[in-house]
Amino acid sequence: MERNKTKEQTSKEKATPKKQESQTGQRQAEAPMEHTAQSMEVNGLNAYYGGFKAITDIGMKIAPNKVTALIGPSGCGKSTFIRTLNRMHEVARGGRVEGEVLLDGEDIYGKNVDPVQVRRKIGMVFQKPNPFPTMTIYDNVVAGLKLQKRHKKGELDDIVEGSLRQSALWDEVKNKLNDSGMSLSGGQQQRLCIARTLAVEPEVILLDEPASALDPMSTMKIEDAMLELKKRYTIVIVTHNMQQASRASDYTGFFFIEDMGEPGQLWEFAETEKIFTRPERKETEDYVTGRFG
Amino acid sequence: MLSALASRLNLLKQLRQGNFGDAVFKILAYFFGLFLLFITLFIMYQLLFQGVPAIREFGIGFLWSTEFDPVQQQFGALQFIQGTLVTAFISMLLAAPIGIGIAAFLVEIAPERVNRIVGFLVEMLAAIPSVVYGLWGIFVLAPFLRTYVEPWLIPVVGWIPGFEGPFRGYSVFTASLVLTIMILPTVAAISRNVLQAVPRDQREAMLALGSTRWEMFSKAVMPYAKGGVIGALALALGRAAGETMAVTIIIGNARRVFTSVFDQGATIASVIAGNFTDASGGVYISSLFLLGFVLFILTLSINVVARLLIRATSTGPTNPTGGF
Amino acid sequence: MAAGQLESGATASDRRRKLMDKFMTGVAYFFTFIAIAVLVWVIAYVIIRGISVWSPAFFTENTALFGDGGGIYNAMYGTFVIVLMAIAIGVPMGIMAGIYLAEFGDNRLGDFVRFIADTMAGIPSIAVGLFMYGLLILIMGWNAFAGACALAILMLPVVARTTEGIIRLVPGEIREASLALGLPQWKTMLRVVLPTAAAGIITGAFLAVARAAGETAPLIFTILGSNFFNSNPMEGAMAAVSLYVYQASSSPYQAVQEAGWGAALVLLLFVLGLNFIARAIAFTQKQN
Numbered sequence: 001m002e003r004n005k006t007k008e009q010t011s012k013e014k015a016t017p018k019k020q021e022s023q024t025g026q027r028q029a030e031a032p033m034e035h036t037a038q039s040m041e042v043n044g045l046n047a048y049y050g051g052f053k054a055i056t057d058i059g060m061k062i063a064p065n066k067v068t069a070l071i072g073p074s075g076c077g078k079s080t081f082i083r084t085l086n087r088m089h090e091v092a093r094g095g096r097v098e099g100e101v102l103l104d105g106e107d108i109y110g111k112n113v114d115p116v117q118v119r120r121k122i123g124m125v126f127q128k129p130n131p132f133p134t135m136t137i138y139d140n141v142v143a144g145l146k147l148q149k150r151h152k153k154g155e156l157d158d159i160v161e162g163s164l165r166q167s168a169l170w171d172e173v174k175n176k177l178n179d180s181g182m183s184l185s186g187g188q189q190q191r192l193c194i195a196r197t198l199a200v201e202p203e204v205i206l207l208d209e210p211a212s213a214l215d216p217m218s219t220m221k222i223e224d225a226m227l228e229l230k231k232r233y234t235i236v237i238v239t240h241n242m243q244q245a246s247r248a249s250d251y252t253g254f255f256f257i258e259d260m261g262e263p264g265q266l267w268e269f270a271e272t273e274k275i276f277t278r279p280e281r282k283e284t285e286d287y288v289t290g291r292f293g
Numbered sequence: 294m295l296s297a298l299a300s301r302l303n304l305l306k307q308l309r310q311g312n313f314g315d316a317v318f319k320i321l322a323y324f325f326g327l328f329l330l331f332i333t334l335f336i337m338y339q340l341l342f343q344g345v346p347a348i349r350e351f352g353i354g355f356l357w358s359t360e361f362d363p364v365q366q367q368f369g370a371l372q373f374i375q376g377t378l379v380t381a382f383i384s385m386l387l388a389a390p391i392g393i394g395i396a397a398f399l400v401e402i403a404p405e406r407v408n409r410i411v412g413f414l415v416e417m418l419a420a421i422p423s424v425v426y427g428l429w430g431i432f433v434l435a436p437f438l439r440t441y442v443e444p445w446l447i448p449v450v451g452w453i454p455g456f457e458g459p460f461r462g463y464s465v466f467t468a469s470l471v472l473t474i475m476i477l478p479t480v481a482a483i484s485r486n487v488l489q490a491v492p493r494d495q496r497e498a499m500l501a502l503g504s505t506r507w508e509m510f511s512k513a514v515m516p517y518a519k520g521g522v523i524g525a526l527a528l529a530l531g532r533a534a535g536e537t538m539a540v541t542i543i544i545g546n547a548r549r550v551f552t553s554v555f556d557q558g559a560t561i562a563s564v565i566a567g568n569f570t571d572a573s574g575g576v577y578i579s580s581l582f583l584l585g586f587v588l589f590i591l592t593l594s595i596n597v598v599a600r601l602l603i604r605a606t607s608t609g610p611t612n613p614t615g616g617f
Numbered sequence: 618m619a620a621g622q623l624e625s626g627a628t629a630s631d632r633r634r635k636l637m638d639k640f641m642t643g644v645a646y647f648f649t650f651i652a653i654a655v656l657v658w659v660i661a662y663v664i665i666r667g668i669s670v671w672s673p674a675f676f677t678e679n680t681a682l683f684g685d686g687g688g689i690y691n692a693m694y695g696t697f698v699i700v701l702m703a704i705a706i707g708v709p710m711g712i713m714a715g716i717y718l719a720e721f722g723d724n725r726l727g728d729f730v731r732f733i734a735d736t737m738a739g740i741p742s743i744a745v746g747l748f749m750y751g752l753l754i755l756i757m758g759w760n761a762f763a764g765a766c767a768l769a770i771l772m773l774p775v776v777a778r779t780t781e782g783i784i785r786l787v788p789g790e791i792r793e794a795s796l797a798l799g800l801p802q803w804k805t806m807l808r809v810v811l812p813t814a815a816a817g818i819i820t821g822a823f824l825a826v827a828r829a830a831g832e833t834a835p836l837i838f839t840i841l842g843s844n845f846f847n848s849n850p851m852e853g854a855m856a857a858v859s860l861y862v863y864q865a866s867s868s869p870y871q872a873v874q875e876a877g878w879g880a881a882l883v884l885l886l887f888v889l890g891l892n893f894i895a896r897a898i899a900f901t902q903k904q905n
Contacts, residue, residue: 086501088497088500088501091496091497091500093405103622103623104622106621106622106623108623110623112624113623113624114623114624114635116503116504116505116634116635117503117622117623117624117631118623119500119501119502119503119504120502120503121503121622121623123501123502124497124501126494126497126498126501128494130492130494130495130497130498131498132495132498132499132512132513132516132517133517134516134517134519135516143499143502143512144502144503144504147502147503147504147505147508147512147634148503148630148634149628149630193498196498196502197501197502200502200503312801314801314803314804315801315802315803317803318801318802318803318806319721319802321713322713322716322717322720322721323717323721324713325710325713325714325716325717326713326714326717326718326721326722326727326730326777327717327730328710328714329714329730329733329734329737329773329774329777330729330730330733332737332770332773333733333736333737333740335748336740336744336745336748336770339747339748339751339752340744340747340748340751342751343747343751390648391648391651391652392648394644394645394647394648394649395645395648395649395652397645398645398646398648398649399649401645402642402645402646411649411653413896414652414653414656415652415656416892417656417660417889417892418652418655418656420827420828420831420888420889420892421656421659421660421831421885421888421889422830422831422832422833422859422862422884422885422888423831423832423833423834424831424833424859424862424863424866424881424884425659425663425831425862425881425884425885426659427862427863427866428663428862428865428866428877428878428881429659429662429663431866432866432874433658433662474655474659477652481652505634505635505637505638506638506642507637507638507641507642508634508638510641511641528739531739532739534741535739535740535741535742535743535744536741537741537742537743537833537834538833538834538859538863541863542863542866542867562741562743562834565743565747566743566834566837569837569838570837570841581747582747582751585743585744585747588741588743588744589740589741589744592739592740592741592744593736593740595739596735596736596739596740597736599739600732600735600736604732
């Protein structure tokens with residue numbers, strides 16, 4: 001673990017270069033903007049709810065510092081799949097997974113692996129904004145950090161500002177950090193949830209239809225934030241919105257179920273441009289051109 | 294006024310339409326619904342009314358007098374209020390962690406089947422009649438405490454004010470322990486409902502930040518459910534305050550202020566139940582009624598607060614018995 | 618490059634968090650275990666002590682509070698009669714109150730009645746006993762009917778709220794179909810809604826009855842207790858199983874205490890039996 005984990009935001013307004021402890025305990029004088037995030041790889045993945053098989057035999061390579069979009073009709077297993085990527089699937093009653101998911105070559109379903117560590121490395125933003133209602137905006141952002149080790153107040157302040165800037169929320173909330181998280185609009189709440197995820201410095205960020213409950217303006221803001229974020233993180237996003245996928249992603253996976261009750265499959269996976277312009281399979285073409293779904 | 298009510302309910306319209314059955318049906322339903330209100334008020338009135346001679350005799354000072362002398366016909370309530378509050382609070386404090394722990398086990402840990410079985414067993418705990426707990430408490434738990442718990446408990450806590458003196462089987466402490474068992478199902482069942490009402494996305498949000506299950510529970514679930522859990526505890530407190538038979542059997546019914554929980558005491562309910570049959574003389578009986586009125590007001594206010602708290606946080610219909 | 622990055626225990630703080638998690642999980646298990654252990658302790662003890670007292674004579678002789686103790690024949694009769702009367706009074710009234718809440722209770726008055734019903738469920742049973750003493754006993758003298766009324770009042774809120782909940786679960790289409798056929802509301806309720814909800818209402822009633830059957834405090838003020846057989850519920854003191862258990866618990870006679878355990882077992886089986894039946898009805902209904 002000799003990587004320099006330095007994703008600290010350097011704010012242009014504030015010229016003071018922020019310092020941050022790397023995992024080896026050294027301090028970096030200057031924090032570079034960019035960071036090579038870790039890649040993921042999925043092999044032969046099946047997921048179940050009790051006896052029901054929700055997705056079958058998924059294989060996929062998730063490139064580092066890219067946005068990978070997952071699209072497909074409802075009920076085809078996209079959300080189930082993204083939840084298997086940080087072991088959230090098993091939180092649901094009866095949730096069970098077969099196959100392997102590698103983070104930087106290490107199977108997150110390996111024998112000695114702790115799901116807590118997995119989720120710290122692979123953060124998740126959910127469909128519905130879910131800030132902690134009893135916490136302030138500030139406390140929401142540092143909620144994950146406070147779990148780990150003691151941070152100095154100044155350190156926390158820097159991280160809060162950095163995370164909120166990255167999620168493009170800072171300017172809107174900088175004067176009311178002690179208000180309740182619930183006082184924000186839906187779009188702001190969702191960006192608060194993104195900031196909360198960024199604050200623990202994951203390698204990968206999973207976004208499960210983050211804009212589905214939001215208005216177009218908020219959706220735009222989140223997309224813009226995503227383009228910035230991929231400089232530091234590997235991003236996987238489930239979306240219903242075809243424009244969003246084609247605009248913001250580098251790779252696209254199309255999920256499909258052949259029949260009701262069948263498990264969902266990864267029907268086609270390629271560069272986004274290829275999926276949207278010359279897909280190989282007919283169903284993909286039908287879907288991206290809006291002929292169904 | 295009656296006609297105003299009738300028009301409010303569209304009764305006349307229904308009658309005009311020849312819809313006689315529905316009008317009667319509606320009247321009956323309203324009657325029995327409002328009967329709930331009426332009976333509650335009537336109980337309160339009756340207790341107070343029968344307590345009037347005692348009020349005439351002792352005035353408001355009844356509340357803070359510790360006198361209880363049937364021979365001199367002097368009565369007060371303070372030591373019984375003390376007994377009621379002390380036993381209720383001790384049992385609530387003990388039942389709180391255990392009951393919330395059980396609720397947490399059921400909601401966050403246990404798989405479906407274990408959940409159902411344990412839920413059923415906890416409900417059985419609530420089904421056992423108070424008087425059976427009393428019998429068990431006095432003949433089994435009290436001797437058990439004296440033999441196995443007292444020898445090491447007294448040296449540890451004996452120096453703390455309120456825990457001094459010799460341990461008696463019949464004691465405030467033993468009564469509080471039995472009360473703890475009796476209110477445990479209330480705490481567990483309502484806490485479980487409240488915890489279950491915490492949205493899943495709150496749990497997932499905390500887990501996705503890399504929390505352990507305990508951190509998820511303590512930092513996301515409990516803050517969210519706090520109001521409802523406090524409501525559950527308040528409800529249990531009210532139940533403990535009004536509980537009669539087990540306490541009457543176990544607490545020793547010493548009609549004086551006690552200075553140690555290992556001493557004997559009495560609660561409002563226990564003094565009424567324990568002295569009722571030999572109460573002679575108008576003022577004596579009347580004093581017991583007045584004590585009943587005090588107890589009624591006490592438990593009613595605790596319950597109102599509890600229900601308001603639970604209502605604010607719990608979703609779905611709450612079972613008045615707090616059952617599973 | 619980062620093999621093992623996902624394993625736990627890399628830092629002291631991780632190890633501490635993990636330990637805390639395990640510890641608190643253990644605490645939850647332990648507390649659950651305590652509750653079940655106490656349950657087993659109480660029930661097993663009552664069964665063992667009680668069954669040794671049971672004999673044909675125990676069920677055919679009247680109670681005695683001195684000397685060699687006695688049976689519980691008159692007490693069982695008393696409990697049976699009082700509970701039956703309480704059902705006859707409390708269940709229909711509770712169901713009607715439940716119908717009111719479900720059908721006409723969607724307004725502020727309904728909310729208030731609902732709130733009072735919930736609050737009333739927490740009123741001490743001893744207060745209801747005193748109330749009945751003041752209302753009926755002072756005029757009529759000791760009688761079982763007043764005891765039954767007290768138990769009925771205790772059953773009311775439980776039956777009412779359960780009934781309301783169950784009626785609200787009856788699908789609107791069923792009701793609308795009946796109303797559309799021109800059946801008036803009361804016939805719809807009686808012939809369509811209540812039969813659909815019957816199992817649930819019966820379950821609620823059984824639970825309420827189980828609770829009332831174990832009640833003792835209200836009986837002290839109404840039936841007083843008696844060592845003789847009294848078949849007339851309208852007049853005279855009467856015995857009841859729960860009341861006898863209370864009296865036996867404060868008896869100095871060893872034999873009477875023993876009889877108390879026998880009575881406690883009868884009471885426990887009766888109450889738990891009612892609970893089981895309620896549960897079984899609810900369960901078979903769910904299966905359908």
